[in-house]
Amino acid sequence: MTDTLTASAVRDNKSANRFELPVDGSIAFANYRTAGDRVIITHTETPPALRGRGIASELVKGALGLIRADGNKVVAGCSFVVDYLEQHPEYADIKG
Numbered sequence: 001m002t003d004t005l006t007a008s009a010v011r012d013n014k015s016a017n018r019f020e021l022p023v024d025g026s027i028a029f030a031n032y033r034t035a036g037d038r039v040i041i042t043h044t045e046t047p048p049a050l051r052g053r054g055i056a057s058e059l060v061k062g063a064l065g066l067i068r069a070d071g072n073k074v075v076a077g078c079s080f081v082v083d084y085l086e087q088h089p090e091y092a093d094i095k096g
Contacts, residue, residue, distance in 0.1 A: 010062025
């Protein structure tokens with residue numbers, strides 16, 4: 001992972017309904033849809049060249065931070081986010 005890669009680099013691309021983390025000229029992303037104050041993350045994807053570097057975890061961490069900051073709840077609609085939330089109980093307050 002590059003030294004500049006942090007969860008704070010995650011951005012919410014509202015027009016595409018996805019959280020994005022740019023890395024080395026590529027973009028890891030997490031698609032979502034909303035339902036009231038719930039953000040349902042439906043799919044996460046890391047480009048093959050970036051896999052195995054913890055980028056998906058940083059992406060989800062950043063997305064959860066943005067969701068929390070907006071006062072919303074998260075619903076895990078993909079297995080990666082389900083697993084991440086199970087491993088990080090500090091996000092229990094925003095699980096919806």
